[in-house]
Amino acid sequence: MTGLHPTGWQGRRAQCRRGVSLMPRISLGNRRPGVVVRKVRGPEPVRTIHAAVRKTSLPQPALRGLLDALREAAAQ
Structure with a gap:
C-alpha cells in the first residue's frame, strides 16, 4: 500500500x-x-480508532472539526 x-x-x-x-x-x-x-462478511472485521490530543488544544475549531469527522466516519 x-x-x-x-x-x-x-x-x-x-x-x-x-x-x-x-x-x-x-x-x-x-x-x-x-x-x-x-x-467482508461473517464475522465482519472491526477496528478501533483513537485520537490523542492535548487538553489545551480542544478549543481549536480545526481540531474539533477533525474529531467530529472521525466520529462521523466511525459511526458509518
Whole structure:
C-alpha cells in the first residue's frame, strides 16, 4: 500500500490485475475504474480508532472539526 494517496493502492492492484486488500470503507471514496469492492462478511472485521490530543488544544475549531469527522466516519 502507499502512504496517504487515496488511489495509490487501487492503482497498484489494478495494474497487476490481481490482489486482495482489506480497506476501511472510509478509504473507498475515489475508486478507480476496474476496482471491484466486496463487503467482508461473517464475522465482519472491526477496528478501533483513537485520537490523542492535548487538553489545551480542544478549543481549536480545526481540531474539533477533525474529531467530529472521525466520529462521523466511525459511526458509518
